[in-house]
Amino acid sequence: xxxxxxxxxxxxxxxxxxxxxxxxxxxxxxxxxxxxxxxxxxxxxxxxxxxxxxxxxxxxxxxxxxxxxxxxxxxxxxxxxxxxxxxxxxxxxxxxxxxxxxxxxxxxxxxxxxxxxxxxxxxxxxxxxxxxxxxxxxxxxxxxxxxxxxxxxxxxxxxxxxxxxxxxxxxxxxxxxxxxxxxxxxxxxxxxxxx
Numbered sequence: 501x502x503x504x505x506x507x508x509x510x511x512x513x514x515x516x517x518x519x520x521x522x523x524x525x526x527x528x529x530x531x532x533x534x535x536x537x538x539x540x541x542x543x544x545x546x547x548x549x550x551x552x553x554x555x556x557x558x559x560x561x562x563x564x565x566x567x568x569x570x571x572x573x574x575x576x577x578x579x580x581x582x583x584x585x586x587x588x589x590x591x592x593x594x595x596x597x598x599x600x601x602x603x604x605x606x607x608x609x610x611x612x613x614x615x616x617x618x619x620x621x622x623x624x625x626x627x628x629x630x631x632x633x634x635x636x637x638x639x640x641x642x643x644x645x646x647x648x649x650x651x652x653x654x655x656x657x658x659x660x661x662x663x664x665x666x667x668x669x670x671x672x673x674x675x676x677x678x679x680x681x682x683x684x685x686x687x688x689x690x691x692x693x694x695x
Contacts (some may be wrong), residue, residue: 505635505695506570509626512563513689516619519556520682526550527675533667560685564622571629580632583625590621597656605660612677616655619681623648623688635695644688651680 529538529546538546572583594617601607627644630636636644655677662670 505630505633505692506567508563508570509567509630510689510693512560512567513685513692515556515560515563516685517682517689519553519560520678520685522549522553522556524675524678524682526553527671527678531671531674533671561618561622564626568625568629571633571635580628583629586621586625586628589624590617593617593621601656601660607660607663610659612655612659612674616652616659616677616681620648620652623684626688630692630695647684651677651684654680 526546526549529535529542529549568583572580594614597613597617598609601613602609624645627636627641627648631638631641658673658677662673665673
């Protein structure tokens with residue numbers, strides 16, 4: 501299988517893994533019920549973690565978009581869905597999930613819903629583009645799709661449960677999606693680097 505996989509897809513996933521790690525560190529500093537409220541130097545470090553997470557998240561999106569753009573060039577395979585379908589699907593999924601979680605689970609909408617829907621749409625778009633470019637075997641494509649779907653469902657469950665749990669359980673519940681997405685991004689970066 502001959503292909504040229506853009507290095508930006510590897511870099512984007514590496515940046516996403518760092519983003520998740522920094523977000524998790526921020527979560528630990530500010531939301532761990534076993535720790536006293538962050539003040540002084542610890543507060544400043546925590547703010548640094550979230551600012552670093554935002555910077556790495558933006559870098560991840562830019563790098564992944566560049567990689568998707570490179571794969572969508574004239575050599576793109578006919579079997580790939582158009583990239584806009586993932587953007588439209590992501591917006592529709594976000595609107596539907598925001599409605600369902602508020603209406604049926606009384607869950608206030610927070611940034612995390614947007615983040616994990618955006619993550620899922622990006623990962624599906626990357627897998628689709630790699631398949632269309634002939635860089636990803638069909639079995640690997642479906643494995644990635646299945647993992648993204650499972651992680652998204654798990655993230656949604658954690659998202660819905662968060663406000664209904666006691667402090668320590670809600671802290672862990674909020675950390676699990678970050679850890680899983682970070683590990684998945686790191687593994688995918690290594691996997692894509694070998695394509």
